[in-house]
Amino acid sequence: MSLASLLGAGKGVAMTSFFSPEFFLLFLPPAVLGYALIPQKGKKYWLLFAGYLFYWFVSGALILYLLLSTVLIHWFGIWLDRVQNEGKAAAAELEKEERKALKKKYRKKQLAIVWLAVILHIGILLVVKYSGFFAVNVNRLLSAVNAPFSVRIPKYLMPIGISFFSLQALSYILDVYHGVVKADGNIGRLALFLSFFPAIVEGPICRYGQTAERLWDCRQITYRNLTRGSQRFLFGMMKKLVVADRLNSFVVLVFNDYGNCDGGIIALGAILYTVQLYMDFSGSIDAVIGVAEIFGVPIPENFERPFFSRTISEFWKRWHVTLGAWFRDYLFYPVTASDKMKKLTSSARKKLGNHYGPLLAGSIALFCVWLSNGLWHGSDWNFIFFGMYHFVLILTGSLIAPLVRKVNAKLHIDPERFAYRLFQMIRTAILVVIGELFFRAEGLRNGFKMFGRMVTRFSFSSFNREFLEKSGLDPYDLVIVGITVAVVFAVSLFQEKRGSLRDALEKKPIALRWAIWYAAILFVVIFGAYGYGYAQIDPIYAQF
């Protein structure tokens, strides 16, 4: 037995779920207690230690990827800072025109450093995440042309959370390049920013300017932060354990055995998968934000009640907010703000007008964003299709927007009327569910087969008690899911109309407050899908 194995490396994979007893009973309490007891000066090192210990438990030797990323991005930051300072010092003594030329020269140098950092990080990601997919498709091509040889299919273990911490690292170096933040000479602060244990598995994808200083500052744990963080954690636990994990067996059955399912059941499977994904991911993010709140660190929100969206474009501003913002700030705007795209926009606007002109450059940038978004989620054609599906929907929405406005005006439809807004929300939700069907399907071919079956053989004739038993759900489960989804919907509606529910509850009498929280704890304990008869389900987004 190796030393790493003896020290528990990679043995705590169950900890990737924040709601596993290993995490919230065995890891989290000592981490919080140790942080509270350690003198102020040592708190940051304790957090750093907790982060690496957590990552060691879930990933073992693959922690080297995280360490490598940290060292590289720190070094690139320092290098970039040195070049920036050299450029500033040299430019200070020059006249305006010469200064401009010199700045351009130094910009190029800085850009080369940034590109090197990007290529290295994306390169590592490409190798561990996509080389297998690439080799499989090369072999398909070779076999199609009857080539007498094939390429070896490489297999790499993918470090958990690499898609998240790589984007965080890149956002740091790009922010340094843009002058949004100063390069950090303190590798410890940068390491803590990249390894803060609640956020390393599933995000949210934080920016250096949002969390690094606050993490390094280390506030003392307060009663208010402890209770509010625990409340948020509990809410996430309810979403994940009561709904998401309970629905898993039904979703697995439908997606694995769709050949024996009616179209109606496939549609139900796609709807329930969308519910499962939302409850799983947003529930885990509630846990992340709750744990960070206990340590007094505000983490950016990742969900803004996405199912209230009226368009697909709005949906992606409310679902996985930090990923969307990353692609917007580091891909969409840089592409559209490039010289060639600006020229294209200017000339296209003169020929096609103010709406369709910019759409040309915008659609090229949008294509890059959605191809990257699809690939980010996984290395298979169904993920690429998922990205392209949303690209087409968003582009179509922009193309027909002037026509829709005209039709509405002609028919005297007020787009702000409740009925119209409700129609838009339901339409958006249906489009999202169709996208999720392809996203969850075992490959693109199966996705199309499921979609075809759903449309052409729509019936519920085989949806009976026997099917429910096979799926691991019974009517009692459906009632529990229904009640919990209704609670989550009511909370979302309150937040949508009146803001934070926890802030509102804080003003209520103490007896009522505690009664609500005790009821919530009991609800999760009694109705959570854990223990005998349930397998622990890893968070869905941890695999991306």
Added chain:
Amino acid sequence: MEKLLAILEDLNPGVDYENCEDLIDGHHLDSLLIISLIAELEDAFDVTIPAVEIVPDNFNSAKRMMAMIERLQED
């Protein structure tokens, strides 16, 4: 400022650009119009607007846009 107001009015007429303080947050200018606007501003004011400047704070009002342009011209 008049040149800027004329560009805005030409791109997307019907908004009180002189007084409006929430051009982005109030959804008067969407991302496509912003793309177009940036190309126009760069031509008209001989500045380069990098992607990092494309944030709501810089585009929420004509005054904020003018402040950004003046800052970039000084650079």
